[in-house]
Amino acid sequence: MLYESGTINYKNMESIHLFCPATVANLSCGFDVLGLCLETIGDEMIIHKTKEKGIRITKITGADLPLEIEKNVAGVAALALLKESNPDFGFAIEIHKKIKAGSGIGSSAASASGVVFGMNELLGRPFSKCELVKFAMKGEALASGSEHADNVAPAINGGFTLVRGYNPLDIIRIESPSELYVTIIHPQIELKTSEMRAVLHPEISLKSAITQWGNLGGLIAGLYTSDYGLIQRSLHDEIVEPLRGKFIPNFDLVKMTAIKNGALGAGISGSGPSIFALSEGKEIAEKIAVEVKKVFTGTPIPIEIHISKINPIGIQIIDQKM
Amino acid sequence: MLYESGTINYKNMESIHLFCPATVANLSCGFDVLGLCLETIGDEMIIHKTKEKGIRITKITGADLPLEIEKNVAGVAALALLKESNPDFGFAIEIHKKIKAGSGIGSSAASASGVVFGMNELLGRPFSKCELVKFAMKGEALASGSEHADNVAPAINGGFTLVRGYNPLDIIRIESPSELYVTIIHPQIELKTSEMRAVLHPEISLKSAITQWGNLGGLIAGLYTSDYGLIQRSLHDEIVEPLRGKFIPNFDLVKMTAIKNGALGAGISGSGPSIFALSEGKEIAEKIAVEVKKVFTGTPIPIEIHISKINPIGIQIIDQKM
Numbered sequence: 001m002l003y004e005s006g007t008i009n010y011k012n013m014e015s016i017h018l019f020c021p022a023t024v025a026n027l028s029c030g031f032d033v034l035g036l037c038l039e040t041i042g043d044e045m046i047i048h049k050t051k052e053k054g055i056r057i058t059k060i061t062g063a064d065l066p067l068e069i070e071k072n073v074a075g076v077a078a079l080a081l082l083k084e085s086n087p088d089f090g091f092a093i094e095i096h097k098k099i100k101a102g103s104g105i106g107s108s109a110a111s112a113s114g115v116v117f118g119m120n121e122l123l124g125r126p127f128s129k130c131e132l133v134k135f136a137m138k139g140e141a142l143a144s145g146s147e148h149a150d151n152v153a154p155a156i157n158g159g160f161t162l163v164r165g166y167n168p169l170d171i172i173r174i175e176s177p178s179e180l181y182v183t184i185i186h187p188q189i190e191l192k193t194s195e196m197r198a199v200l201h202p203e204i205s206l207k208s209a210i211t212q213w214g215n216l217g218g219l220i221a222g223l224y225t226s227d228y229g230l231i232q233r234s235l236h237d238e239i240v241e242p243l244r245g246k247f248i249p250n251f252d253l254v255k256m257t258a259i260k261n262g263a264l265g266a267g268i269s270g271s272g273p274s275i276f277a278l279s280e281g282k283e284i285a286e287k288i289a290v291e292v293k294k295v296f297t298g299t300p301i302p303i304e305i306h307i308s309k310i311n312p313i314g315i316q317i318i319d320q321k322m
Numbered sequence: 323m324l325y326e327s328g329t330i331n332y333k334n335m336e337s338i339h340l341f342c343p344a345t346v347a348n349l350s351c352g353f354d355v356l357g358l359c360l361e362t363i364g365d366e367m368i369i370h371k372t373k374e375k376g377i378r379i380t381k382i383t384g385a386d387l388p389l390e391i392e393k394n395v396a397g398v399a400a401l402a403l404l405k406e407s408n409p410d411f412g413f414a415i416e417i418h419k420k421i422k423a424g425s426g427i428g429s430s431a432a433s434a435s436g437v438v439f440g441m442n443e444l445l446g447r448p449f450s451k452c453e454l455v456k457f458a459m460k461g462e463a464l465a466s467g468s469e470h471a472d473n474v475a476p477a478i479n480g481g482f483t484l485v486r487g488y489n490p491l492d493i494i495r496i497e498s499p500s501e502l503y504v505t506i507i508h509p510q511i512e513l514k515t516s517e518m519r520a521v522l523h524p525e526i527s528l529k530s531a532i533t534q535w536g537n538l539g540g541l542i543a544g545l546y547t548s549d550y551g552l553i554q555r556s557l558h559d560e561i562v563e564p565l566r567g568k569f570i571p572n573f574d575l576v577k578m579t580a581i582k583n584g585a586l587g588a589g590i591s592g593s594g595p596s597i598f599a600l601s602e603g604k605e606i607a608e609k610i611a612v613e614v615k616k617v618f619t620g621t622p623i624p625i626e627i628h629i630s631k632i633n634p635i636g637i638q639i640i641d642q643k644m
Contacts, residue, residue, distance in 0.1 A: 033536040164540035165533065170555055172543050206524055206561075209531040211487065214355045216535045217542050218486035221494050224546040233492055239528075 015048040016121050017319040020114030021311050022099045023106035024182060024276045025150035028237040028267040029215035033163045034174075035106075035154040038182060039311030043110045044096040044318065045074075047118040053090040055082060062097035077112040077139030081119050084135075085126060091119055100304070102193075103186050104274035109151030112139025117156060117315045130171055132156050144193040151270065158314030160223060176310055177226035181285035183258065184306040185292050186274040187249050196271035199243045208238050228264060228280045235265025235278065248273045250295050257295055258288045282307070337370040338443050339641040342436030343633050344421045345428035346504060346598045347472035350559040350589040351537035355485045356496075357428075357476040360504060361633030365432045366418040366640065367396075369440040375412040377404060384419035399434040399461030403441050406457075407448060413441055422626070424515075425508050426596035431473030434461025439478060439637045452493055454478050466515040473592065480636030482545055498632055499548035503607035505580065506628040507614050508596040509571050518593035521565045530560050550586060550602045557587025557600065570595045572617050579617055580610045604629070 021042035025035040043062075050056070055078045057067045069075035074095055082091075093115060099107040113136040120127050127135075136152035153161040153171045160174040215234045222230030245251040245268060258266040258277035262284040266277035277292075279285045289305045296303045343364035347357040365384075372378070377400045379389045391397030396417055404413075415437060421429040435458040442449050449457075458474035475483040475493045482496040537556045544552030567573040567590060580588040580599035584606040588599035599614075601607045611627045618625045 030535070030539070032532045033539060162536065162539045162543060164536045164552070164556060170540070172540055172552065174539075174543055175546075200528060202528055203525045204528050204531055206522060206526050209526055209534070209561075210354045212531070213352070213535045213538045214484065214486045216539050217352070217355060217484045217496075218492070218494055220539050220542045221484060221496055221546070224497075224543070230486070230494065234486060239531075 012322045013049070013122055013320055015046060015321045016118045016317060018045045018047075018114050018118050019316045019318055020045050020110040021155055021314065022306075023109055023151045023154045024184070025106065025270045026240070026268065027219070027276070028235045028241065028265060029212050029219055030162070031212075031237065031240050032148065032150060034160065034216070034219075035150040036160045036182070037154040037158045037311040037314050038105070038184070038306070038308040040308040041099060041105070041184070041306045043098050043114060045111070045114040045118060046094040047115065047122060048092040049122055050090040050092045053088070055079060055091050055093065057095065058092045059094040060097065061095075063101055065095070065097070065101075073108045073139040073143050074111040074115040076142045077136045078115045078119060080135040080138040081116045081127070081132075085123055087123060091122070100186070100188070102190055104191070104268070104270040104272045105184055105186070106151035106155060106270065108140060108143035109136065109155050112136040113152045113155040114315055115139075121317070121320075129156050130169060133171055134169055154314065156314050158312045159310060162220070174220060174223050176223045177228070179281050180310050181279050181282050182308050182310070183263070183277040183279065183285045183288045183292070184269060184274050184308070185254055185277070186304040186306075187296065188302045188304065189249060189273050191247055191271065191273045193271045196244055196247065199247070200240065201243070204239055212237070212239055231278070232264040235267065237267055241267055244268055244272055248275065249299070249301050251275060253295050254292050257291050261288050261291045263288055282309075334644045335371070335444055335642055337368060337643045338440045338639060340367045340369070340436050340440050341638045341640055342367055342432040343477055343636065344628075345431055345473045345476045346506070347428065347592045348562070348590065349541070349598070350557045350563065350587060351534050351541055352484070353534075353559065353562050354470065354472060356482065356538070356541075357472040357485075358482045358504070359476040359480045359633040359636050360427070360506070360628070360630040362630040363421060363427070363506070363628045365420050365436060367433070367436040367440060368416040369437065369444060370414040371444055372412040372414045375410070377401060377412060378414050379417065380414045381416040382419065383417075385423055387417070387419070387423070395430045395461040395465050396433040396437040398464045399458045400437045400441060402457040402460040403438045403449070407445055409445055413444070422508070422510070424512055426513070426590070426592040426594045427506060427508070428473035428477060428592065430462060430465035431458065431477050434458040435474045435477040436637055437461075443639070443642075451478050452491060455493055456491055476636065478636050480634045481632060484542070496542055496545050498545045499550070501603050502632050503601050503604050504630050504632070505585070505599040505601065505607045505610045505614070506591060506596050506630070507576055507599070508626040508628070509618065510624045510626065511571060511595050513569055513593065513595045515593045518566055518569065521569070522562065523565070526561055534559070534561055553600070554586040557589065559589055563589055566590055566594055570597065571621070571623050573597065575617050576614050579613050583610050583613045585610055604631075
């Protein structure tokens, strides 16, 4: 942060320039409840105060997205926040997309959470982070049909987050070891979130559920105690991954390659097609990137790879003008 | 412990006298994976070395249990350990039951874990705690038909334990706040573990499972961070409690009374009929005991109530003879 709450008159702030990070949801055993925040990949967003009230999206680069407020994820989230406040000015929003839509690393969440974070700053921070998550979820609903928080929560809070529950919304920041790295492998095919939802079974066996909550408990305990071995043993998913993995090209081979090269675990990022691998230290994360790239050599599938530490902060202010 | 490993010649130890604590398994959202150890209620056990090889149960007080090794939970667990060691002496076991059989606070687990803990001491500690849990699980299988670890793990390790998984067995000790108290309400009716297993549904909804693992994650995070509010918000079970609660007299009323009087949460201990309530501080735990007792006043159901801190140590050595 470039300023401390309370030391500046927010009313003088004219515009804010933000980094809006990509995020990884689900994390194997944490389906629909866990997420983490990345620090090397994210969109940028500039929000200006305007004399004219209301919200306008004035510019979008990097993606072919609608400028109409009601059809744009950031627009819908912004409207949700505006409904709860009544400023005597308006907002003009520029979105510079770097996270590809449909990649499975929280592209819509970055837009939805970035805009409400920035507006909150320009308004003098009237809303809590939990309230910002709620506004951003409205944007997520436009993108995927459901008001889920597992990407917007880590984007806004940073680190690992647990969505304990929705009634009421309860977001828990989970401590994690400092040397944890993420390798993201994005095979650039299109998977629709709604279709990936449809492959899930509405019922699961009690036995599998018990296995899953044992692993989720182990993962959270491993994160708090920096026990990499426990994190490794816990990163399994026998419920969702078997149903969705087959839609992702080379999923099994990528996962096996990551683990063979030292990953603590690997799985589907969000609803895919990106695959994440967690590792202890940058060196292993980089080795995984190199080896996994080879899996796609000679295939017609273009891939993008990102390496990132866990981002402990979430959305960051790059610049602001008074 | 009355001695340090390495400073005493274990071969000289002739007998050991143990406190074998009661335990609470499941803990609402942690069905089949979580357990905790109590410190004010437990059996006592005295194990003597004998010249004659093998295992004998020489005395049982406080309960009508078989002295035959193969029919006795402690006997079966002892045999499992003996199979993996080859001492030139034998063991004579006295069991002094204080935990009522079928109470749902780990009566069989206390016997199974106590005997293997004590034998391990008399043998010079050749086995790890995880190995002791495995032996004790054989005793549990005799009692309930399944080799479960959610009572023997906290009895042997103390504190809160998570059974992350069984293949291989992976027991995780979970840190917990020091002022956490347990009130146990035991309505003295008979409930068979096997029957309480049979009321469960083999399939559950994915939606409920997600709610449950959000809560389990919240409970574990709350325990690590001493966040009583989070512990409170996480202590829910929408999967097992609705099916089993109705077999326990006054379950809903007891739970409501406990929560109304300050409990962080309450639920079924193990497969019942005991009910546990968790609270911050002894005063609240005692108040709960008083108020819950009134629920049963005028009913024909006798109850027993226990109040205990979390036992951080597990099985304790009361005395030993050289």
